[in-house]
Amino acid sequence: MAKLVECVPNFSEGINKKIIESIVDEVRNAENVKLLDYSSDKDHNRTVVTFVAAPEDAKKAAFQLIKRASELIDMRTQKGAHPRMGATDVVPFIPIQDVTTEECVLMAKELAKKVGEELNIPVYLYEDAATCKSRTNLANIRKGQYEGFFEKIKLPEWKPDFGPCEMNEKSGCTVIGARFPLVAYNVNLGTDNMEIATAIAKKVRFIGGGLRFVKAMGVKLSERNIVQISMNLVNYEKTAVYRAHEMVKMEAQRYGVAVVGSEVIGLVPMKALIDCAEYYLQIENFDISQILEKKLSE
Amino acid sequence: MAKLVECVPNFSEGINKKIIESIVDEVRNAENVKLLDYSSDKDHNRTVVTFVAAPEDAKKAAFQLIKRASELIDMRTQKGAHPRMGATDVVPFIPIQDVTTEECVLMAKELAKKVGEELNIPVYLYEDAATCKSRTNLANIRKGQYEGFFEKIKLPEWKPDFGPCEMNEKSGCTVIGARFPLVAYNVNLGTDNMEIATAIAKKVRFIGGGLRFVKAMGVKLSERNIVQISMNLVNYEKTAVYRAHEMVKMEAQRYGVAVVGSEVIGLVPMKALIDCAEYYLQIENFDISQILEKKLSE
Numbered sequence: 040m041a042k043l044v045e046c047v048p049n050f051s052e053g054i055n056k057k058i059i060e061s062i063v064d065e066v067r068n069a070e071n072v073k074l075l076d077y078s079s080d081k082d083h084n085r086t087v088v089t090f091v092a093a094p095e096d097a098k099k100a101a102f103q104l105i106k107r108a109s110e111l112i113d114m115r116t117q118k119g120a121h122p123r124m125g126a127t128d129v130v131p132f133i134p135i136q137d138v139t140t141e142e143c144v145l146m147a148k149e150l151a152k153k154v155g156e157e158l159n160i161p162v163y164l165y166e167d168a169a170t171c172k173s174r175t176n177l178a179n180i181r182k183g184q185y186e187g188f189f190e191k192i193k194l195p196e197w198k199p200d201f202g203p204c205e206m207n208e209k210s211g212c213t214v215i216g217a218r219f220p221l222v223a224y225n226v227n228l229g230t231d232n233m234e235i236a237t238a239i240a241k242k243v244r245f246i247g248g249g250l251r252f253v254k255a256m257g258v259k260l261s262e263r264n265i266v267q268i269s270m271n272l273v274n275y276e277k278t279a280v281y282r283a284h285e286m287v288k289m290e291a292q293r294y295g296v297a298v299v300g301s302e303v304i305g306l307v308p309m310k311a312l313i314d315c316a317e318y319y320l321q322i323e324n325f326d327i328s329q330i331l332e333k334k335l336s337e
Numbered sequence: 338m339a340k341l342v343e344c345v346p347n348f349s350e351g352i353n354k355k356i357i358e359s360i361v362d363e364v365r366n367a368e369n370v371k372l373l374d375y376s377s378d379k380d381h382n383r384t385v386v387t388f389v390a391a392p393e394d395a396k397k398a399a400f401q402l403i404k405r406a407s408e409l410i411d412m413r414t415q416k417g418a419h420p421r422m423g424a425t426d427v428v429p430f431i432p433i434q435d436v437t438t439e440e441c442v443l444m445a446k447e448l449a450k451k452v453g454e455e456l457n458i459p460v461y462l463y464e465d466a467a468t469c470k471s472r473t474n475l476a477n478i479r480k481g482q483y484e485g486f487f488e489k490i491k492l493p494e495w496k497p498d499f500g501p502c503e504m505n506e507k508s509g510c511t512v513i514g515a516r517f518p519l520v521a522y523n524v525n526l527g528t529d530n531m532e533i534a535t536a537i538a539k540k541v542r543f544i545g546g547g548l549r550f551v552k553a554m555g556v557k558l559s560e561r562n563i564v565q566i567s568m569n570l571v572n573y574e575k576t577a578v579y580r581a582h583e584m585v586k587m588e589a590q591r592y593g594v595a596v597v598g599s600e601v602i603g604l605v606p607m608k609a610l611i612d613c614a615e616y617y618l619q620i621e622n623f624d625i626s627q628i629l630e631k632k633l634s635e
Contacts, residue, residue, distance in 0.1 A: 043633070075632060091633060135629065220629075227621075284618050300621040309607065309630045312614035319617040320582050320610075323525075323598040331433065331518070332607045332630065334373060335341070335389060 043136035044097045044143060045075075045220070047089050050108045051123045051211075053079040058111045059086050065107045066090045069100035075306070084119025085128070089306075091135060094142060098150050101130055109158055109210040114185050122178070124185050125211030129177060131166065132217045135308075143217035144168045148201075151215045155202025158210070161192060162201040165216035170200055177214060185211045222272040222311050223304035224280055225258070226287045229297040233259055236266035239290045243268065243283065250286060252278035265299065275311040281318045309333075341434035342395045342441060343373075343518070345387050348406045349421045349509075351377040356409045357384050363405045364388050367398035373604070382417025383426070387604075389433060392440060396448050399428055407456055407508040412483050420476070422483050423509030427475060429464065430515045433606070441515035442466045446499075449513045453500025456508070459490060460499040463514035468498055475512060483509045520570040520609050521602035522578055523556070524585045527595040531557055534564035537588045541566065541581065548584060550576035563597065573609040579616045607631075 052058050059079055063086075066074045072092040079086040092100060105127040112126035130150070132143040147168040155162050169175040173196070183191045189206050191197050198204055199212065206212065228236060236257030241247040244255040252274035258267045268287050272278060288298045303312075310327060317325050327333055350356050357377055361384075364372050370390040377384040390398060403425040410424035428448070430441040445466040453460050467473040471494070481489045487504050489495050496502060497510065504510065526534060534555030539545040542553040550572035556565045566585050570576060586596045601610075608625060615623050625631055 045629075073633070135633075280614075280618065298619060300619050302621055303623060303627060305627065306629045306632060307627055309611075309628050312611050312618075312628070313607075315618055316578075316610040316613040320578065320613055321596060321598050323600055325601060329601060329603065329605055330607050330610070331343075331604045332634070334604060335371070335433075336630070336634070 041136065042093050042138045042142075043091050044094050044138055044146065045089065045091045045133040045135050046097045046101050046130065047087060047133065048101060048104055048130045049085060049087050049128045050104070050112065051085055051114065051117050051119065051126055051128055052108075052112050053084040053086050053119065054081050061111060062086070062104055062107045063088060065103040066100050069096065069103060071096045072100045080121070082119070083121035084117065085121045085123065094138065094146055097132065098146050101132075101150055102153055105130065105154055105160075105213065106158060109160065109207075113209050114211040115208060117185070122181050122184055123211075124181050124188055125160065125207075125213040126209070127213045128181075129165070129214040130216075133220050134217075135220070140167050140217055140219065147215045147217045151201040154213060154215070155199070158202075160202050160207045160210050161199035161204070161212040163212065163214045164200045165214050166218040168216040174200075180214055188212060219274045219276070220308050220311075222275045222280060222307050224270050224272055224283060225302045225304065226268045226270070226284060226298055227260065227263075227300040227302070228266050228268065228287075228291055229299040230266060230294070231259075231264050232294075232296075233257055233266055235291075235294050235296060236268060239287060240268050242290045243270070243286050250278045250282060253283050253286075272311075275308070275314070279314050279318065280311055281315040284315075339434065340391050340436045340440075341389050342392050342436055342444065343387065343389045343431040343433045344395045344399050344428065345385060345431065346399060346402055346428045347383060347385050347426045348402070348410065349383055349412065349415050349417065349424055349426055350406070350410050351382040351384050351417065352379050359409060360384070360402055360405045361386060363401040364398050367394065367401060369394045370398045378419070380417070381419035382415065383419045383421065392436065392444055395430065396444050399430075399448055400451055403428065403452055403458075403511065404456060407458060407505075411507050412509040413506060415483070420479050420482055421509070422479050422486055423458065423505075423511040424507070425511045426479075427463070427512040428514075431518050432515075433518070438465050438515055438517065445513045445515045449499040452511060452513070453497070456500075458500050458505045458508050459497035459502070459510040461510065461512045462498045463512050464516040466514040472498075478512055486510060517572045517574070518606050518609075520573045520578060520605050522568050522570055522581060523600045523602065524566045524568070524582060524596055525558065525561075525598040525600070526564050526566065526585075526589055527597040528564060528592070529557075529562045530592075530594075531555055531564055533589075533592050533594060534566060537585060538566050540588045541568070541584050548576045548580060551581050551584075570609075573606070573612070577612050577616065578609055579613040582613075
């Protein structure tokens, strides 16, 4: 099977269509790269691009995109609701097929070196590529944002991992890294009580003593007059979707509240759902290559 | 997406490796055809081949295989435990991707015509391609087997759908048709009581008043000292795997017997398991194109 890596660069322009298309063109025109999706948010003034390719091709395309963004976006005048620190704000590599997280970490480091040296942009490594614990979390690195980084970058503990040790005024700085595929999974509850939603979200998520790879918050669905536990499952192999589902259901029982539905947002790796079928059907010794489509792609 | 049809020809030779390989070579050497699997059983004296291709390529490869089998297998001397009526006994076309059952029926008819005219073999159409109700079921057509067909073929109600109206002494006759992908799904019970297994199997299956597309029987797993409900799900879209699972569980409760596991035998279409994840997780509005691997193959 061919090695496949997903790359989801976020860049700090969500309004000017000419600039957005010109940057996305770098992915469209890259060789052996498949653009899966891109979406812009005007309020956030931010665009998220999703593409897949073999490791070398993905790295090349990501570099071209960062280069183009550094030419077209000027952080000195950029404003938006979403926290950001650079023209290309963050670039994660995600293992999809026949690739390990370690290989994605290596890709992140190689790209970071090239961006630092050739584009003169300070780069921080994050998540699985982080060089120390305080740089694992993106929000932690980005604290202070573009404006605050002119000072923050001078602190010894915030010396960039690659590139110059002072801010690139036009392009800011960039975060590059590797992470596991994320599953956005929301569970709907048969109540309009936000206090219940918030209490359940706190119990289910990691920081509240819940499941290791779950981030969660309560959300109101005003149109349907119900509440929702909105979750990010950041490692569906270790904290499977069914475990998050059953944990929400179990906590909701305390309030006599039922799960009335759920939703998967965006793309989801096949295995994340197959694992749930395996659990609920109690299948023994299942091998993913028994899936006809998997066999066909071999 | 490319049109894909699966074809699972069964031919009446499971011992002579030279003959088997020579017949399978017709699939290996066919253009744009992917051989997925083949397995022979010596007691049954029978080989089952599985391949996939676009409709035209699948039809061509199936014809070549039938032709080769008619040259190499002589039914006048063939013996085996498995019921059979021809050198190539049965050839089903199965819709896999972007193909309807109706298209597979058409393929079956075109192939049957060519086999009848060019190879002088009588052909019966079965399952979704059947021309009357009594020919839907393969076992019903095959009753009497090769030996009995010299008389059976003369009966007006058993006039072949294509080809000559008398037996081909060397090759027998062949059944060609179209059917939905089959899921072989077994549920293990926490008891060694075969009476319970048989009773549950009878309740769950169609002919016993159970689910429309379920065939089932009780089986003893001597090594583990438990019993099993062994099922063929002949339309997983209309009678989903989770419904068969829950039906077995529900009937077993009458005896205070628990489901202790299950197994999927051989290949299974991705959607058959994704449907189960959707049911148990209560996912609303899921679209199969949200599966990353599906999106990648588009």
